[in-house]
Amino acid sequence: MRVLMFGWEFPPHISGGLGTACYGLVKGLAHHNQEIIFVVPKLWGDEEPLADFVNASDVTLDYREKKFKSIWKNLTYLEVSSFLVPYLGPEEYQKFTDYAIHDRTDVDESIFTSKYAFSGKYGKNLMEEVSRYALTAAQIARDRDDFDIIHAHDWLSFPAGIAAKEISGKPLVAHVHATEFDRSGESVNPPVFEIEKAGMEAADHVLAVSHLTKNTIVKKYGIPAEKVSVLHNAVLDASIIKSKYQKKVPEKIVTFLGRITFQKGPEYFVEAAKKVIERDPNVRFVMAGSGDLLNRMIDRVAELNIASKFHFTGFLKGDDVDHMYAISDVYVMPSVSEPFGISPLEAVRHNTPTIISKQSGVAEVLVNAIKIDFWDIDAMADAIFALLHYRSIAEMFKELGSQELKRLKWEHVAEKLVVAYEKTLSERS
Template sequence: MKVLMFGWEFPPHISGGLGTACYGLLKGMSHFDHEVIFVVPKLYGDEDPLADFVNASDVEIDYREQRFKQIWKNLTYLEVSSFLIPYLGPEEYARFTDKALHDRTDVDESIFANKFSFTGKYTKDLIMEVSRYALVAGQIAKNKEHDIIHAHDWLSFPAGIAAKKISGKPLVVHVHATEFDRSGEHVNQRVYDIERSGMEMADKIIAVSHLTKKTIISRYGIPEEKITVIHNAVLDTSIITSTATKKVPEKIVTFLGRITFQKGPEYFIEAANKVLKKDDNVRFVMAGSGDLMNRMIDRVAELRIATKFHFTGFLRGGDVDQMFAISDVYVMPSVSEPFGISPLEAVRYNTPVIISKQSGVAEVLTNALKIDFWDIDAMADAIFALLHYGGISTMFRQCGSEELKKMKWEHVAEKIFALYDKTLTVTHS
């Protein structure tokens, strides 16, 4: 089987959650005897060779063909002035974008250039790049032999649609997050329309959780039978024994993620305040950045718990690992989390976790304390219990570690190949 797969990013460059998931999936797929052609807007040459990579920036388009003109006619060329990844904080924004690109004046450049030069970043010209990526995808679908098309998240959905129109092969779209997860009720209508179009044109939809499946059905009007839930996994299921040591005598409770509405940081702070009223031998850490950072700092000051509460800013790499290693409890109080990989990373460091019931990972991680994100009393009680009752903490550590070993990307890949087979059988019948 030959799979034509469209993504937007891939490690080690611009490696956010979507890139990490694509990397894990390709690594899992490499265990099977199938060929995967993986397309991204821009390659750098140092990617792990897990697939037949195609750099969209290198593809020449024969735009004289009527069918390519038809694809372009169905797309919208649009320069947008706002940043379309609203859940990134200011520090992440700086990491993911090149501000010089925001001063571009070449928007009148012919849309029918032989090649398009993609940034592959999240710039103000993102919709324009998404549209051009779709045009290039049609050419790739014509050039590359394939049996099925797989597109990851809204950035690649127009590319998947264009490829399907050119080759006639079935399309599978993979929903890692929806616009409602990213923006709450204040959705970007343009992004929502792209998402819905991709889901409607798809032959099958993969949702990363039952939570995401419910959103697709209720918010996008997609039939339930079209959607298959396949949970994510972790790149490494081994348990880590860290040599990192705490530099404070107190126990540490950690929130690690974007400080945005979606992640529920305010509930973590209110729960921390309740815990500290019963036990002041605890330090709370909020690691990350986001648009609610200043408001959270103000609230901590207002509650007069600043001496027991720390804001680290955005962490990456080894600093993230060390934070997990020195934490006694990890809390993910997300308001809406399609999946949520960070609790699984915490489990790798033998750190017991508390997760919101409104997260996809709650569906697969049995050995974790689960609370409603808004129930700060239950969250505070759970934190207090894990800090003070050694038997409970030890049980969740041991059972969580055993559970983690089953969450491998090759198992995810096996389920996806089975879905491909089923989709091909239906379309050929």
């Protein structure tokens, strides 16, 4: 089978879990001898050659064709006033965006040049690039008809998937890694919501990264349940990492690693830290990441008078992330709404006992972790205290967690994906 796949990023140039998931799926599909044409807005040249990559910035577009004009006329874009990353909380979204929907006739003529140099990032022209990416997708689908099915990852690529389907007539699979409700709670951004809804409605089949996400798709977007299947994420490498990196402090370390936004529940982590420190002052808490709630969390830590035991590292990447997992005695992911959440699996790879919220997709597949409601700071504090002070419990989770990783591989996920492809193709025929 040959798959035309649209993404927005691919390792090593990524801003979050979406690129990592795309990499894992492509690698898993290659394991099952599936051929992938992977399209991204911009290639950097150092991507691992796992697929037949297409750089959208190199595609020549003849927008004068009637079909292309029809596609463009139906596209809108959101004017973004400043830097934008893919998963923003409501406050960050309000800060960075201008909800001005522009008529297509007002767009600068440069959009219609024969080639368009995509930034490949999440900058101020993001929605403009999403629209242009859709036109480029139509051109690619017309020029390369040697594929069987289209696969589009998340809202950034949904317009591209729709355009490719309109041109080629091939079936579309829409892969939902996160919804606007996950990113923003109930304060959803209407244009993004509409793009997501249009993508799911146009798709022949919808993939959700968890049952939690499927439930949101059915209830909030009105997509029939039978049209949606669940495809959990996995880990790139199931082996346990034995790091030589040693912590430099005598106290136990408890870590939160992720975006400091509403979705990730950082405030609950801070409140639980206060309760643990009251019982045992020989514990240090680390909040690694950045986001719109960072300053509020710093202020709250000061108000609780635990600043001497609480550390903010800022955004971590590469080896620094591995080092953070390695020196942590407990990892906590208290997400309010997490479509999946791959970081607990990475913590398990580093032999770090893990606490996760019940409101996360990863809770559906990670059996050997302590699961609490994100809002229950007493239960969170008790779980942290138990893992720090009862060695046998911590060791049990380490041992069982390492065994559990072996069944959470991308090739297993890809096998299920191939079945979903085949089912979609058979229903279309």
